[in-house]
Amino acid sequence: MEKNDGVTIIVFSGEMDKVFxxxxxxxxxxxxxxxxxxxxxxxxxxxxxxxxxxGQGFFGRMMGLLNRGGINRIxxxxxxxxxxxxxxxKYMMKSHKVTLLEELRKTAIDLGVxxxxxxxxxxxxxxxxxxxxxxxxxxxxxxxMLEKAFHSQVTLFI
Amino acid sequence: MEKNDGVTIIVFSGEMDKVFxxxxxxxxxxxxxxxxxxxxxxxxxxxxxxxxxxGQGFFGRMMGLLNRGGINRIxxxxxxxxxxxxxxxKYMMKSHKVTLLEELRKTAIDLGVxxxxxxxxxxxxxxxxxxxxxxxxxxxxxxxMLEKAFHSQVTLFI
Amino acid sequence: MEKNDGVTIIVFSGEMDKVFxxxxxxxxxxxxxxxxxxxxxxxxxxxxxxxxxxGQGFFGRMMGLLNRGGINRIxxxxxxxxxxxxxxxKYMMKSHKVTLLEELRKTAIDLGVxxxxxxxxxxxxxxxxxxxxxxxxxxxxxxxMLEKAFHSQVTLFI
Numbered sequence: 029m030e031k032n033d034g035v036t037i038i039v040f041s042g043e044m045d046k047v048f049x050x051x052x053x054x055x056x057x058x059x060x061x062x063x064x065x066x067x068x069x070x071x072x073x074x075x076x077x078x079x080x081x082x083g084q085g086f087f088g089r090m091m092g093l094l095n096r097g098g099i100n101r102i103x104x105x106x107x108x109x110x111x112x113x114x115x116x117x118k119y120m121m122k123s124h125k126v127t128l129l130e131e132l133r134k135t136a137i138d139l140g141v142x143x144x145x146x147x148x149x150x151x152x153x154x155x156x157x158x159x160x161x162x163x164x165x166x167x168x169x170x171x172x173m174l175e176k177a178f179h180s181q182v183t184l185f186i
Numbered sequence: 187m188e189k190n191d192g193v194t195i196i197v198f199s200g201e202m203d204k205v206f207x208x209x210x211x212x213x214x215x216x217x218x219x220x221x222x223x224x225x226x227x228x229x230x231x232x233x234x235x236x237x238x239x240x241g242q243g244f245f246g247r248m249m250g251l252l253n254r255g256g257i258n259r260i261x262x263x264x265x266x267x268x269x270x271x272x273x274x275x276k277y278m279m280k281s282h283k284v285t286l287l288e289e290l291r292k293t294a295i296d297l298g299v300x301x302x303x304x305x306x307x308x309x310x311x312x313x314x315x316x317x318x319x320x321x322x323x324x325x326x327x328x329x330x331m332l333e334k335a336f337h338s339q340v341t342l343f344i
Numbered sequence: 345m346e347k348n349d350g351v352t353i354i355v356f357s358g359e360m361d362k363v364f365x366x367x368x369x370x371x372x373x374x375x376x377x378x379x380x381x382x383x384x385x386x387x388x389x390x391x392x393x394x395x396x397x398x399g400q401g402f403f404g405r406m407m408g409l410l411n412r413g414g415i416n417r418i419x420x421x422x423x424x425x426x427x428x429x430x431x432x433x434k435y436m437m438k439s440h441k442v443t444l445l446e447e448l449r450k451t452a453i454d455l456g457v458x459x460x461x462x463x464x465x466x467x468x469x470x471x472x473x474x475x476x477x478x479x480x481x482x483x484x485x486x487x488x489m490l491e492k493a494f495h496s497q498v499t500l501f502i
Contacts, residue, residue, distance in 0.1 A: 056331075
């Protein structure tokens with residue numbers, strides 16, 4: 029990996045619109061031939077979950093309930109009153125033929141975007157490695173992310 | 187445009203305080219003689235709207251109602267209970283003689299900051315090109331933004 | 345300071361989880377031997393407050409009430425219903441032996457991370473220099489921050 033090339037995206041947020049933006053930028057970068065890494069941490073980990081209930085401990089169960097369903101159940105950062113926000117966002121996307129989140133993620137993977145999962149976040153949120161989609165590289169930490177970032181021209185915190 | 191110079195700011199958020207921060211940083215960079223680009227996407231598009239009601243479709247109307255009034259009606263990301271947050275923020279700004287959002291935007295434009303509007307966001311939110319202020323470059327995509335970013339020393343996602 | 349080295353983090357958000365992420369990244373960068381600067385602005389200023397009530401004016405008192413208690417009273421960006429979010433976050437952190445926010449900040453300082461306070465934010469929020477912890481460099485502006493950023497390989501807006 030050459031110095032000063034590529035894109036590193038830290039996906040901290042779990043809201044649909046921000047995850048959507050993250051994947052859009054990643055796809056754009058990969059399509060332009062740049063090495064692209066996405067580091068999923070905190071709420072962002074939801075975006076690489078398989079979709080089943082997560083965690084067995086108290087907090088994990090609580091998170092699991094809130095996050096149940098994985099990427100398709102992610103709501104936007106605004107207007108998410110009882111799911112209406114998510115519904116509106118999907119409706120709006122569909123009626124304008126914009127690609128949905130799951131397809132975006134697939135496109136990113138197909139274009140060679142690397143998905144990295146933050147290990148500490150997984151532990152704290154009681155998310156098992158098996159709960160993540162297969163394409164994700166597990167057991168990554170801040171050091172791994174920073175190493176990518178120091179070889180990237182563009183690093184974003186989303 | 188030289189490599190590794192300039193600043194690119196992706197304005198994703200539509201909240202007053204974040205838009206305020208974005209313009210402040212852009213002005214600082216432009217004042218230091220750096221090429222500065224702001225790419226307005228998702229909720230950030232509000233910050234370059236003229237102020238009239240946007241969109242005729244279902245979602246556009248809904249967004250229009252919520253966003254009616256353009257940059258002067260943008261509220262901060264916190265404490266926005268029934269407009270009180272916006273009022274407090276303006277009061278606080280005024281009583282400390284801090285420049286308001288619209289003046290900030292004007293200053294940025296005067297200093298040569300380039301404003302780019304994300305085309306997909308405009309389509310999805312049913313915002314017409316005519317709804318945006320004249321100084322905005324329309325029909326930009328992620329590819330345009332990334333091209334700017336790859337020639338910038340600093341790229342931020344706000 | 346060499347060109348294209350180091351990390352600059354703009355801490356705009358005041359939520360516990362985002363401040364946590366900011367310090368984690370700063371610590372990782374400093375541990376890797378990189379010059380690391382954190383610029384605290386807007387709500388982020390809370391993270392470097394001593395913990396006492398801030399400001400005497402109307403808005404300062406209002407902010408003070410909301411922010412009372414400094415870094416230990418910061419709540420996460422989600423699920424902060426009446427403090428339950430903060431409690432859950434701490435419980436979760438503790439039960440998984442993850443370092444708490446105040447210790448994180450101390451570690452960052454010990455590793456040589458420089459903390460800069462945004463002067464305009466302090467004025468607007470009516471926060472006195474004495475209200476900030478001693479390790480903070482006061483009287484910084486966007487220009488100072490940008491100077492650091494232009495010599496950094498990685499600049500993040502959190």
